[in-house]
Amino acid sequence: xxxxxxxxxxLLTVEEAARRLRIGRTTCFRLVLAGExxxxxxxxxxxxxxxxVPAFVAKLRHPSTRAA
Numbered sequence: 001x002x003x004x005x006x007x008x009x010x011l012l013t014v015e016e017a018a019r020r021l022r023i024g025r026t027t028c029f030r031l032v033l034a035g036e037x038x039x040x041x042x043x044x045x046x047x048x049x050x051x052x053v054p055a056f057v058a059k060l061r062h063p064s065t066r067a068a
Contacts, residue, residue, distance in 0.1 A: 011040070011047035011048065011049060012048045012049075012053070014028050014029055014032055014039070014046060014047075014048060016048075017032075017037065017048040017052070017053055020053050021053060021056070021057070031056070032046065032048065036056065036059075037052055037053070037056045038052035038055065039052070
């Protein structure tokens with residue numbers, strides 16, 4: 001049985017963010033490194049702010065109507 005995410009965590013590992021998004025770890029790392037999902041460095045560790053996950057989903061749901 002899967003553990004419920006801790007709602008009090010401010011920063012997630014990339015793996016935790018991937019689990020919340022139900023995507024693979026490698027895919028999540030690619031999105032993070034491409035800047036699609038916000039991340040920060042804490043020392044040598046890359047972390048994803050917890051609120052960056054719903055922000056990414058919102059971007060997917062409501063893409064910019066501006067043509068590139």
